């Protein structure tokens with residue numbers, strides 16, 4: 001039956017993203033307070049941590065174990081280059097220990113643990129095998145183990161993002177958002193988030209205070225959200241899943257826009273000009289990671305725009321999971337020329353026209369695309 005297609009893949013993906021979220025939550029406080037020895041800088045000066053590598057190894061091992069390693073093609077952000085350096089022995093040990101601790105808890109999520117702890121080469125192999133070329137044919141899992149690593153190391157928003165692409169189309173997407181609870185006011189920027197969360201601590205029993213896992217299957221017309229699996233609780237479907245839907249606001253004066261925190265990642269002045277020209281009046285929410293896609297899908301914001309500097313090539317793992325969740329929640333995702341994002345050409349969104357525009361509905365989307373068309377020549381992008 002059509003409805004059954006991808007059911008098993010979605011089931012395993014949701015379970016392993018819950019596992020990965022609990023791993024990250026255990027690590028985030030330590031990494032924020034311990035500072036730099038668990039955080040490394042990659043060649044492009046972006047950060048990578050024990051959590052990024054450990055989530056990638058865990059997801060890679062679980063998918064390979066469940067579907068058979070010969071049947072699993074994965075494109076993921078991280079590789080073992082930094083871990084293979086002579087001075088990375090303690091980092092490798094930290095990753096191996098983190099992965100084995102996480103995998104030992106797999107039965108809690110209804111998944112199988114390895115018969116014995118993985119050794120270093122097994123963990124490094126699980127990470128390095130996520131180097132598929134992807135492309136227009138076949139099935140490829142697309143993983144960003146920690147999206148918004150900058151947000152993660154700063155104790156703020158981040159996401160675990162897992163998607164399945166088949167014949168170039170994103171067919172399922174799962175976004176783990178451990179720091180994005182039900183309450184919308186926590187979406188706003190760093191200080192207010194901590195200020196509000198400190199009022200909630202000690203960790204509230206209300207699981208909806210702590211975060212969420214969102215997911216969708218292409219063509220279902222539905223996007224769902226579950227609370228995290230806390231403490232000794234076991235994962236059991238439906239795990240209090242709730243349907244989410246994009247906002248019905250299409251009046252720009254009432255709309256909220258969200259955008260990347262780092263102005264190096266997106267031209268804030270250009271997007272501010274666009275927003276103003278279509279009549280938006282609310283201050284933009286600056287949010288790390290694909291939590292911005294989650295916010296649109298849940299109706300907490302109506303617009304997300306990202307205009308990276310010329311020459312920057314967007315990676316498919318930074319968008320795949322968010323796109324299908326927003327679209328199945330009723331939203332619209334295109335590039336600045338109004339064309340769908342292309343996930344069929346390997347690790348990059350090839351042919352992306354200038355930027356990405358994510359909207360809660362067609363009315364607002366059309367206004368933004370027209371505004372880009374009208375203002376592009378005068379911009380210095």
Ligand SMILES: Nc1ncnc2c1ncn2[C@@H]1O[C@H](COP(=O)(O)OS(=O)(=O)O)[C@@H](OP(=O)(O)O)[C@H]1O
Pocket residue numbers: 046077144146147148149150151259260261262263264265266287288289290308309312315318
């Ligand atoms: N210079 C530049 N321009 C555009 N995009 C960049 C750039 N550098 C990094 N990245 C990628 O953006 C991902 C972070 O996206 P965010 O939405 O979190 O941006 S921001 O951190 O809020 O500014 C981030 O994903 P993660 O590395 O998974 O955090 C990067 O892949």
Ligand SMILES: [Mg+2]
Pocket residue numbers: 046047077149
């Ligand atoms: Mg990164």
Ligand SMILES: [Mg+2]
Pocket residue numbers: 144146147148317318
């Ligand atoms: Mg990313």
Ligand SMILES: [Mg+2]
Pocket residue numbers: 052077144145146147148149
């Ligand atoms: Mg990442």
